Amino acid sequence: MTKHIDRRTALKGMGLAAASGALASVSTRRADAQAAGRVVVGTWGGDYGRLLAKNVEEPFLKPKGFEVIQDQASDAPRRAKMVAERRLPRGTTDIQGLSAAQMFEMNEAGLAEPIDYSKLKNAANILPIAKYPFGIGHIISGKVVVYNPKTITPAPTAYKDAFDPKYGNKLGFIDIQYQYVMLAAGLAAAGDMTQIEKGKELLMAAKRGGARIYPTNEAFAQALKTDEIAIGLMWKARAVQWQNAGISVDSIAPSEGIMAYVSGFMIPKNAPNKAGSYAYMDAMLEKGAQENFAIDMGYAPTVSNATVAPDLMKRIGFTDEENKRMKDLDYGFLAKNDAAMKEWWDKVFKA
Incomplete structure (x- = not known):
């Protein structure tokens, strides 16, 4: 079991x-x-x-x-x-x-x-x-919205902000985190991580707006450091690590809920x-x-x-109130749909 x-x-x-x-x-x-x-x-x-x-x-x-x-x-x-x-x-x-x-x-x-x-x-x-x-x-950590407080004002409040095309090429995504990006998009678009078809609409809008894709967490961090990007998604733990390294980055716990990792x-x-x-x-x-x-x-x-x-x-x-918004992942859904998610990510979103 x-x-x-x-x-x-x-x-x-x-x-x-x-x-x-x-x-x-x-x-x-x-x-x-x-x-x-x-x-x-x-x-x-x-x-x-x-x-x-x-x-x-x-x-x-x-x-x-x-x-x-x-x-x-x-x-x-x-x-x-x-x-x-x-x-x-x-x-x-x-x-x-x-x-x-x-x-x-x-x-x-x-x-x-x-x-x-x-x-x-x-x-x-x-x-x-x-x-x-x-x-x-x-x-253990949780998926949050990370942003440069010197560039992004007012501060974001939700996952949906991390897909907003108004940020243009200041918005970044991480290739190796395609699963979590797509789940966050579903949560932002329809209040349900499994609604990835709705989430794809947000992702494609962000792509048309000029969003960038980075191969690794480290490449994403470097882009934040050089002000190439200013907003995206990451584990809160990584945001803390980047703060320790002197990168200008803050994070918020999304209003839609926080995906546990x-x-x-x-x-x-x-x-x-x-x-x-x-x-x-x-x-x-x-x-x-x-x-x-x-x-x-x-x-x-x-x-x-x-x-x-x-x-x-x-x-x-996270605070007690934020912990109440912590959301578990549906591992069965991911296991069933991962191949299709990866194929769409590689052939459509990254194309």
């Missing part, structure tokens, strides 16, 4: 429960009792890949003798490779970094190894929103080193790793024992 995330568990995740749960009982099958080895990690690379190395791999895995290799690519080709390798007894990666929606999709395709939580010493600390039968959430890791069924896969998951769940990701990248932790300073939590989290 796949896990459905309801609003209550989402709010628990965004609220950063402070209490520590008791650690899972020690088992000889746990990752920390397994021999070290080579672990191949599928990841997006960029800032995320760099911070995985800094906060997870170097402090927690390399001292134990693990050789960690990052297989960096956007999620679409990595998912396609998993599908292509499904008949092989041994795949080429041990663990894959994907959004919760993408982990759901891979599970539906029969490609995900069921998670044995008894193999994780940090299992008891995982927040409910991040605990799936087919993967584990690493970081959980990103984490799953294990392919044919992973060559599953003991290494569990060791990697345990390392990403370490208190220190989670706290440093909150500081370095602005994402809320997915473990209950992480401690985040109140001033930082104010920047990376």
Whole structure:
């Protein structure tokens, strides 16, 4: 059975429960009792890949003798490779970094190894929103409208503002986030993320107005920094990271609702080193790793024992009123419609 995330568990995740749960009982099958080895990690690379190395791999895995290799690519080709390798007894990666929606999709395709939580010493600390039968959430945030306050006045208030053609070529979108852009457009156009046909109308109007498309989050950030663009969509956590880097950017929680975002890791069924896969998951769940990701990248932790300073939590989290507007994604809808969404995005919107 796949896990459905309801609003209550989402709010628990965004609220950063402070209490520590008791650690899972020690088992000889746990990752920390397994021999070290080579672990191949599928990841997006960029800032995320760099911070995985800094906060997870170097402090927690390399001292134990693990050789960690990052297989960096956007999620679409990595998912396609998993599908292509499904008949092989041994795949080429041990663990894959994907959004919760993408982990759901891979599970539906029969490609995900069921998670044995008894193999994780940090299992008891995982927040409910991040605990799936087919993967584990690493970081949490919400999709917001980001803008340059020096250029965009008055401030935006809704997702719909991030599709307004009046901004011309100061409006930007991110190619690798096509799913979330299209869902936000449906929410803005019809009050329902699944109304992507209505959302396409907003996107095409923005395109005709001169909206730009950037291949990655980092390219979008550079465009904000140089004033090439001034408004778009991004995770609140990224906006915090950009603020820390000196970019003039603010964010607002959209009036239509805030799309929740959980990103984490799953294990392919044919992973060559599953003991290494569990060791990697345990390392990403370490208190220190989670706290440093909150500081370095602005994402809320997915473990209950992480401690985040109140001033930082104010920047990376949401108010009680905003949390009430938090909206879960329909992972089943995305899994069913992703291929068609990607085809339209590539052949129509990007053409």
